[in-house]
Amino acid sequence: MSLIGIRNVSKSFEGTGLVVPPLDLSIPAGQFISFLGPSGCGKSTLLRLIAGLETPDTGLIEGVSGLKVSFVFQDAMLLPWRTALENVRLPLELENTAKDDIDKRAREALKRVGLQDAFDRKPSQLSGGMKMRVSLARALVTNPLILLLDEPFAALDEITRFRLQEDLLRFWKGSAAQSGSIASPMTVIFVTHSMSEAAFLAERQIVFSNRPARVIADRQSTLESARAVDRGRQTRQSIEFLNDVSALQDLFRETGSDQPVASL
Amino acid sequence: MMTLAAPLAPLLFGSFILEFLVRSKFVPSYILPAPSEIAISLYTDRFEYLMGFFATAKAALIGLVLSFVAGTSAALLLSLSPWLRKAFLPYATFFQTVPIIAIAPVLVIWFGFGPPTVIASSFIVSLFPIIANSMLGLQSAEPRLLDLFRIHRASRLATLWKLQLPAALPAIFSGLRIASGLAVIGAIVGEFIAGGGLGEVVDAARTQQRLDKVFAAVFLSSFLGLFLVVLIDFISRRMLRSWYADESAEQRP
Numbered sequence: 001m002s003l004i005g006i007r008n009v010s011k012s013f014e015g016t017g018l019v020v021p022p023l024d025l026s027i028p029a030g031q032f033i034s035f036l037g038p039s040g041c042g043k044s045t046l047l048r049l050i051a052g053l054e055t056p057d058t059g060l061i062e063g064v065s066g067l068k069v070s071f072v073f074q075d076a077m078l079l080p081w082r083t084a085l086e087n088v089r090l091p092l093e094l095e096n097t098a099k100d101d102i103d104k105r106a107r108e109a110l111k112r113v114g115l116q117d118a119f120d121r122k123p124s125q126l127s128g129g130m131k132m133r134v135s136l137a138r139a140l141v142t143n144p145l146i147l148l149l150d151e152p153f154a155a156l157d158e159i160t161r162f163r164l165q166e167d168l169l170r171f172w173k174g175s176a177a178q179s180g181s182i183a184s185p186m187t188v189i190f191v192t193h194s195m196s197e198a199a200f201l202a203e204r205q206i207v208f209s210n211r212p213a214r215v216i217a218d219r220q221s222t223l224e225s226a227r228a229v230d231r232g233r234q235t236r237q238s239i240e241f242l243n244d245v246s247a248l249q250d251l252f253r254e255t256g257s258d259q260p261v262a263s264l
Numbered sequence: 265m266m267t268l269a270a271p272l273a274p275l276l277f278g279s280f281i282l283e284f285l286v287r288s289k290f291v292p293s294y295i296l297p298a299p300s301e302i303a304i305s306l307y308t309d310r311f312e313y314l315m316g317f318f319a320t321a322k323a324a325l326i327g328l329v330l331s332f333v334a335g336t337s338a339a340l341l342l343s344l345s346p347w348l349r350k351a352f353l354p355y356a357t358f359f360q361t362v363p364i365i366a367i368a369p370v371l372v373i374w375f376g377f378g379p380p381t382v383i384a385s386s387f388i389v390s391l392f393p394i395i396a397n398s399m400l401g402l403q404s405a406e407p408r409l410l411d412l413f414r415i416h417r418a419s420r421l422a423t424l425w426k427l428q429l430p431a432a433l434p435a436i437f438s439g440l441r442i443a444s445g446l447a448v449i450g451a452i453v454g455e456f457i458a459g460g461g462l463g464e465v466v467d468a469a470r471t472q473q474r475l476d477k478v479f480a481a482v483f484l485s486s487f488l489g490l491f492l493v494v495l496i497d498f499i500s501r502r503m504l505r506s507w508y509a510d511e512s513a514e515q516r517p
Contacts, residue, residue, distance in 0.1 A: 081430050081507045094416040
């Protein structure tokens with residue numbers, strides 16, 4: 001089984017200093033993993049390093065280059081002059097997909113996120129939650145092997161956030177079924193500062209300290225395999241879920257990482 | 265209604281004061297013509313003014329269109345590579361600083377008397393703001409959208425065409441707006457030397473000490489500039505609105 005290997009990777013920026021200390025991490029293919037840490041701790045930088053948007057000062061990242069990667073930003077980051085459908089078409093256009101395929105696949109992806117009635121709307125005519133759905137469709141339309149999400153739901157209201165979390169899990173499960181070959185389910189790396197979000201979504205949670213982002217804990221979720229069951233209201237009210245959230249809280253308290261970050 | 269009434273009020277009030285100053289012999293009319301004299305001149309020589317107005321308008325418009333095409337193409341080319349930008353951008357500044365009044369006689373040597381020189385003069389003066397604003401606009405694309413294009417391995421050309429150029433539209437229009445006023449000034453200066461249009465009317469009236477005609481022509485040329493600015497504003501507002509949202513819906517669910 002292939003995996004993403006982060007080997008001795010570090011990164012510092014002028015002004016902020018060390019953001020990612022030398023770090024080792026292995027992520028098996030198909031895993032839903034979340035990077036959890038306080039705001040500004042460097043977890044987003046680590047995600048950008050994995051995406052290849054930043055180059056590490058030391059070390060290397062294995063198992064990403066050459067694979068189809070999609071990235072979802074905190075704000076939906078849609079092109080305001082393109083309709084929902086045209087936004088979803090974009091990655092296919094950029095990757096030179098056959099013209100006949102583009103439209104069909106973009107429509108399917110928008111239907112999958114429940115926006116079959118909003119094909120021709122511009123982003124200015126969509127709600128925050130709908131914009132994020134378009135953004136998810138844009139990320140999924142290429143059938144990526146690696147899906148990277150940088151606090152995608154942080155700016156949404158709680159009800160919308162819960163629904164999108166459940167949808168995201170569904171898409172992830174669907175990817176394994178859809179790909180046919182068991183060898184290529186979608187690996188998801190989800191960056192968040194919300195403990196309940198990390199507990200609800202991820203099979204495995206990496207907990208980071210304040211900047212520079214050291215790994216405080218690398219823990220498996222105690223919830224039943226996310227792949228096996230449909231998660232929803234019952235999961236959020238389950239004892240296991242609440243225990244997981246408080247376990248994460250304790251980790252931050254014990255290491256003092258619940259203290260505010262020194263100024264950026 | 266208010267939008268028209270508000271700027272008209274100072275004009276009427278100012279004209280009234282000027283009229284009073286001249287009529288009361290406070291200011292002699294060879295220094296400052298009374299607004300009524302200008303109005304009478306506008307009427308009696310209306311065909312001369314009309315011909316001049318359209319000649320200048322035509323030259324300024326052609327100059328503006330040329331500098332729009334040349335300016336945006338230059339900006340697109342320069343944004344393709346940092347090397348090109350470093351090599352050629354300093355020369356674009358030439359068009360900002362060139363003293364058009366000194367260059368105009370040279371233009372006559374190159375293009376002869378008449379419209380080609382006037383168009384060239386208008387083009388030279390209006391080119392820089394279009395290049396500068398287009399360049400600025402092309403570089404103003406949201407960094408995370410540039411990241412998105414990088415992740416999907418977009419070519420340099422695709423990034424320019426599908427992201428940077430659309431993102432630059434508002435800046436390009438604001439450059440065009442500045443350029444439209446300058447294009448009229450460039451055309452008038454060209455006409456001073458090469459003849460034709462309102463520029464020639466001003467120049468001829470000046471030598472005949474006909475200040476009423478000078479002022480009438482000046483009034484018409486600034487009206488032309490204003491007209492172009494309003495026209496560009498109208499087009500850009502229409503275009504940008506349909507660009508960013510459909511007409512049908514203002515509501516945000």
